[in-house]
Amino acid sequence: MQPPSPSEMAVLKTLWNEGALSAREVHARLGGPQDWSYSTTRTLISRMVEKGLVSRRDSHGLAVFAPALSKAAVLSGMVRRFSAQVFDLDAPLPASAFAGSPLLDDDDLAELETLLEQEGGEEEN
Amino acid sequence: MQPPSPSEMAVLKTLWNEGALSAREVHARLGGPQDWSYSTTRTLISRMVEKGLVSRRDSHGLAVFAPALSKAAVLSGMVRRFSAQVFDLDAPLPASAFAGSPLLDDDDLAELETLLEQEGGEEEN
DNA sequence: AGGGGTATGTTACAGATGTAGCGAACCTGT
DNA sequence: ACAGGTTCGCTACATCTGTAACATACCCCT
Numbered sequence: 001m002q003p004p005s006p007s008e009m010a011v012l013k014t015l016w017n018e019g020a021l022s023a024r025e026v027h028a029r030l031g032g033p034q035d036w037s038y039s040t041t042r043t044l045i046s047r048m049v050e051k052g053l054v055s056r057r058d059s060h061g062l063a064v065f066a067p068a069l070s071k072a073a074v075l076s077g078m079v080r081r082f083s084a085q086v087f088d089l090d091a092p093l094p095a096s097a098f099a100g101s102p103l104l105d106d107d108d109l110a111e112l113e114t115l116l117e118q119e120g121g122e123e124e125n
Numbered sequence: 126m127q128p129p130s131p132s133e134m135a136v137l138k139t140l141w142n143e144g145a146l147s148a149r150e151v152h153a154r155l156g157g158p159q160d161w162s163y164s165t166t167r168t169l170i171s172r173m174v175e176k177g178l179v180s181r182r183d184s185h186g187l188a189v190f191a192p193a194l195s196k197a198a199v200l201s202g203m204v205r206r207f208s209a210q211v212f213d214l215d216a217p218l219p220a221s222a223f224a225g226s227p228l229l230d231d232d233d234l235a236e237l238e239t240l241l242e243q244e245g246g247e248e249e250n
Numbered sequence: 251a252g253g254g255g256t257a258t259g260t261t262a263c264a265g266a267t268g269t270a271g272c273g274a275a276c277c278t279g280t
Numbered sequence: 281a282c283a284g285g286t287t288c289g290c291t292a293c294a295t296c297t298g299t300a301a302c303a304t305a306c307c308c309c310t
Contacts, residue, residue: 005297006210013213023257039300042258047297061306063257078211085131086203087226088138097222101212130267148287164270167288172267186276188288 001069001077002051010034011044012067012074013103015054020066071108076115092116126194126202127176135159136169137192137199138228140179145191196233201240217241 004012014029015021021029027041036044045065048054055068075098083089095113098104104112129137139154140146146154152166161169170190173179180193200223208214220238223229229237 007298009210036298037300039302040298043299044297046259061257075211078207082203082207082211083223085134086200086207087223088228089223089226091225093222097218098208098212098214100216101214103213132268161268162270164272165268168269169267171289186287 001074002053003078003081004048004051004053004074007034007044008048008051008053011041011048012053015065015067016071016103020057020064022062022064026065070111071103072111072115075103076112079112079116126199127178128203128206129173129176129178129199132159132169133173133176133178136166136173137178140190140192141196141228145182145189147187147189151190195236196228197236197240200228201237204241 010030011026014026018025018029023042023045024038026045027036027038030036030041034041045054049056049065052068053074054065057064057066079093079098083093093116095109095116098112099109135155135158136151139151143150143154148167148170149163151170152161152163155161155166159166170179174181174190177193178199179190182189182191204218204223208218218241220234220241223237224234
């Protein structure tokens with residue numbers, strides 16, 4: 001799994017929140033802080049489809065996008081990469097460190113914990 | 126502070142360990158896992174000098190490089206960026222999560238903790 | 251039928267990163 | 281004085297990321 005870039009993370013967060021959105025909707029939700037042109041938003045989404053980070057569905061002629069992977073799956077991957085890369089750690093960080101994240105409810109946190117505890121990266125699936 | 130890229134982190138780790146090294150020496154220490162050409166190692170080091178990540182000193186005609194920032198300074202920055210970017214967290218992660226890192230002795234860990242606890246990013250200094 | 255708005259695919263371009271080669275200058279042993 | 285090894289500064293080039301425009305095709309209203 002190619003990791004999402006920072007901008008791509010922003011898009012993913014929106015999709016995790018809202019489920020499935022058209023490009024226009026994604027753009028609207030990102031509105032304030034990102035300040036991209038609509039074109040930019042669309043380019044990001046396309047690249048994410050290529051990377052397999054989001055899936056594209058055609059709803060009555062309109063393209064609608066949804067996350068291809070769960071929050072926990074992506075985040076656990078990011079955490080693993082980070083701790084290996086930066087700290088040479090291969091034992092996982094405790095999921096509890098991320099409680100407090102506005103992205104995660106209790107279920108998400110539990111799932112993240114499970115994924116972080118599993119030995120070894122997830123390989124392909 | 127521009128964050129070090131993954132490859133640059135590898136170089137920094139070597140320098141934190143060994144103190145100050147010539148390009149040739151850095152290359153030798155990285156030997157196994159990285160498998161770069163010597164040219165690549167040198168390019169990385171140069172870019173890191175430009176970024177202010179390492180300093181260059183001239184020792185009897187030979188260029189010798191040393192880390193420009195402490196382990197704790199760099200790592201705390203990385204942790205902050207990561208937790209903000211990925212988890213929308215602005216409260217800091219607990220330094221204790223990184224005990225166990227082969228990079229950190231107790232002093233490093235204490236320093237890291239201090240830096241992580243400080244409110245707000247470090248600005249310029 | 252024509253005009254206005256929207257979606258989609260395609261293309262562009264700069265900067266960062268990974269990766270590496272080239273030529274000039276230099277030291278050192280023969 | 282020269283060959284061989286090494287350093288150093290420069291250049292190159294592909295890929296990824298950030299950022300965006302353009303040209304079509306399509307739909308709806310007047």
